[in-house]
Amino acid sequence: MYRYDEFDQQLVNERVKQFSGQVARRLSGELTEDEFKQLRLMNGVYLQLHAYMLRIAVPYGTLSSKQLRMLAHIGRKYDRGYGHFTTRQNLQFNWPALKDVPDILRDLASVEMHCIQTSGNCIRNVTTDQYAGAARDELEDPRIVSEIIRQWSTFHPEFSFLPRKFKIAVSGTPDDRAAIRVHDIGIQIVENDRKEIGYEIFVGGGLGRTPMVGKKISDFVPKEDLLAYLEAILRVYNMYGRRDNIYKARIKILVHEIGADEMRRQVEAEFAEIRKTGALHLPQEEISRIEAYFRAPAYETLPDESTELNKAVLADPGFANWVKSNVAAHKMPGYAIVNISLKPIGGTPGDCSSDQMDAVADIAEKFSFDELRVTHEQNLTLAHVRKKDLHTVYEALKAHDLATANVGLITDQIACPGLDYCALANARSIPIAQRISERFADIERQHDIGELKINTSGCINACGHHHVGHIGILGVDKKGVEYYQVTLGGAADEKTAVGDIVGPAFTEEQIVDAIETIVTTYLGTRKQGERFIDTYRRVGIDPFKESLYATH
């Protein structure tokens, strides 16, 4: 994985020093809250419902064991012994004291981590496929371009005060696991007829109160032009994005209002202008330097079939279920990708204790080349595990309550922190996810239901990605009481769609029964082997509407 050079380290160290001074001046009263608020947000410090919250950047979701151990240490020393992995592949601590934040940042800097650009109207953490470097159909490791964008966008002077926050995601495979079409910019790595690698560009996707699917504005941007092309997009947005209305400030509103064709025309015009005045070219030697950090690890030559694995699957039904849902195909014979569910039955989606972080760090060090990934679906991934080690890894995970066999199934839900933690939320998300998880805990039933993504948000800002859940749940406040609105048919993959609102909202007491009714309706309607989302696409919303509201 990428290692800081002297410039990266110096930049992070200087920021720690700068923010330490700002915190000291705030605590002594030299800075007012109004003056300080912008500064703390630039360093990932929010004021939430019960305390401050610190958001730590995990670039494109990749962590070394050493970094994860440091996060475990910070959780223990300065927080309450746990952290929360987010849909931006980042980590949040819910209880840090402001006076401790400078020490936390120093600890983070010691393992090449920081909180820069995890808030504010700038380019946020670039996200990508958690299977990067391991997926079978990958054209190029998306972490290379993600790292290049990270370096380019860090403290970019022109793009530090955009009309609104800006999120970029990259996918290196045709199967989109990075939700690129619901990002401000989505980058799909593609290959042209001459076998050259380039980038298909989507612009203006996003969730929040106005969900939009990104529009394609380029079929192929050559490799060396990528940064110049991104610069052109950002420049058009910086010029024409609305600064007068926070709800209309994202690039998706601009693209929606002027249309994809006009956006393309403006970006192309700006791109041509940039090229005239000396475009930002990506030199091959710099690309090669960064590529070297993401070279394939030292795989062993192994037979694809593992007798150890086959025996263990037959002997241990729990393991067999886990292999079925949590293990994915790897590009190398004899290797597999392991997904670690952070969704234990009845647990909080994305929460991970310091002890669990230490355990995962040890397992990653021993069995997956010392690194791991955070997924935007709030799980963890070990990208390169030998098939013959899978049972040992499963047992080690199980000892720390990390072997829930539910990845991609109905209890593998995304949920934002909601009103249990968040100052913006209108309703709680986590307890709804927990009760759904408990209702559908039976593993055989989960496998029978098959792939089904339920995403819950506690407010219209949609941090829980409810618009793109196959079933989406949005918490709303009606006169101080929590209600839950349901959408159906959303998806965040290569067939991205925004879900349709099924009807009037449900009370907290009704919502889990409503989800069960939806699932029962699906089971009674599906064709052999048909997933929930495919059934929905075939039959539409009416059967679900009927079964949900017929008796109301």
Added chain:
Amino acid sequence: MAQHTRKGAQFQAVTANRLNDGIVVYLTAGGRWSESLQEAAVAEGKEAAEALLARAEPAVADNSIVEPYLFEVARDEGGIRAASVREVIRQAGPTVRLDLGKQAELPDVHR
């Protein structure tokens, strides 16, 4: 700032977060900031509520608290109760982690 109280609320109290650690606090009748809602001063009527909020200003000025605001409460035999789900959670802690927050530390936290 978002509205955390409703127009015409009869009883209101003042809450804020402590600057140095962010912990939720309530303004008491004696002008202190307590971690317990049960020690909060309760104002009846709009004018008394605004006067109570004005009493938060010195603590903002001396940098001990941030973002003070009024919120609706009710009194019953159990003591002072926050009216909204949001403020109930804020004075108690996450409903999904009963081992954390004031509910784990203080007596008389209501759910």
